[in-house]
Amino acid sequence: MSPLLAIEDYHLAIPTFDGPARVLDGIDLALDEGETLGIVGESGCGKTVLARSILGIGPGRARRTGGRILFEGRDVGALSERDWRGVRGVKISMIFQDPMTYLNPLFTIGRQLGDAIAAHARAQGATKPGRAERRARAAELLAQVALREPERVLDSYPHQLSGGMRQRVLIALALSGKPRLLIADEPTTALDVTVQAQVLRLLRDLVETLRLTVVMISHDVGAIAALTERVAVMYAGNVVEEGATARVLARPLHPYTRGLLAALPEIDGEIRRLTGVPGTIPSLIDPPSGCRFHPRCPRATAICTTERPAMRRADPVHTVACHHADLA
Template sequence: MRHVSAGSGNRTETMLSVSDLSLELATYDGTVQVLDNINLAVGRRETIGVVGETGCGKSVLAKSVLDLLPRAIARYRRGSIRWKGENLLSATRKRLRQVRGTEIGMVFQDPMTFFDPLYTAGSYMMEAIGHRERVKGDGGSRARRKAEAIDLLGRLGLTEPDRVFDSYPHQLSGGMRQRVLIAAAIAGSPELIIADEPTTALDVTVQAQILHLLKEIVETRDTSILLISHDLGVIASMCERIVVMYAGTIVETGTKRQLLSRPAHPYTIGLISAVPRLGYPQKQVKGIAGHIPNLLNPPPGCRFAPRCHKATALCRKVKPELATFSGGRQVACHHPEPFE
């Protein structure tokens, strides 16, 4: 399978392809329509950003790729998640265990709460390396695994990596924990890393260090990254292609240059307007009025219509399709802003 990167003109091998994915979650209150007709692709050595407000379905999409949602409540109504052509939605549990960590790694949200306080950082590293060895059949001694783990922690910028290896979570700062999470994710030598809000709760200095580290991983390890964030600034600093999600749907996709210079969807425009800017005269930050709709009963038509100043009767009745334009730009809006 091949994929043409939007706006690049270069042919890039598609590693991950999500097609027409629709997901419901069964809850005590009813069925939540979490994802609706999601389409995206990640090529080799690409960093693709998924951005949107909290609650728009970004993390659910990330967990769906590795089948990390509870099977008792997750119902995929249609679509596929293909990893190098293989549909992971129909893969066996054994096959999924092989993919997790060794082919697709995951950096989970919020390093302050992810770790079990009873286990050291080194135990997570040893588990990740051991899993890779079991899957690939290249087992080694415990001493060799420990040496590899300490070396990896050191290469990720942690001073005194041997001390970090033996430390418990409460003995590490937020930035150190996040580096350990990233180290565990790449210890399996994955071809794709899904980074779910990797800079949440970190100060701006540590955030910049983590983003620089992720860029180095792409450049030196031939790795792709699917970066998920509510922070458009983080996405813009890392990604060449951006996917904008709202209430479980994709409303706009394109290159960073396309979306930031000429946004077409009112929601994308709202996200950009909400980013603070330095300068004189200072520009007022504009928020987006209203709230994400309740997905137990999403509005008919466009899900953004109740918050959109351009909404018409057509928007409130008919769901807009994600149309493709020149340069690979995609927009799901009945009344987009001119951009061509």
């Protein structure tokens, strides 16, 4: 059976005054229905651009320069805007990271959820639901994301809700079209630690009860570990390691993944100095030759500067792109 989502050797460039920035450079990923995939990496590595490319809302001047993204076997790059109306928000939905940016301050939550419900019905060729039906469905969605007093929330404006409540409203909006694929782009970034844990528990419960297929984008390894079965580690537009989340976090093979984990503080255990990853992400207009990580890598040798490493399999559920990864 074909995967629900397949990203095949995907390349994306954004034109700049100094030349094209190759923000995605040969991405290969696949996701079966019911799976949860985390994509982790530093800011600027291409996580969000990849997520938006799946939904067809990438940067306006960005151009696909190779490969393709398939959803339900269809190349999303070949979809017309009319075709997208039956996909975006209906079959593929996205939870954005900043609720105040994506909720309209001039309309109540009920109005915004109701408009989304009506739009999804039109996209699916169904009769537009009446006002009472839209409100009942909106209240049902708010209850589904564990918001108390949904009737009160429906009559509220975004500024009258807390950050955690607004994030739950965004999740409800994303679920309003009953999507097959849910993309969560840094869904807990703008929240304090306690509320982050609540939202992650909610997402985990929704994944289990609704059998959602999820791509979660985050720089927070803990959030990825809490929600996903598989993880892909991105660096400078490349996937450098992929595998079962527990396996990758317990036995990271790529020097970059090891650096990310070494920079995380631990609550238990002995006190240690956090090492971090030296240097910064390179320019994507003129990226390093060979392995893009080699200028920052403690294990780099001559081959790393000239030859891009291919993905190698450490075991059936773990692959890595590194010339010096210990696969034994």
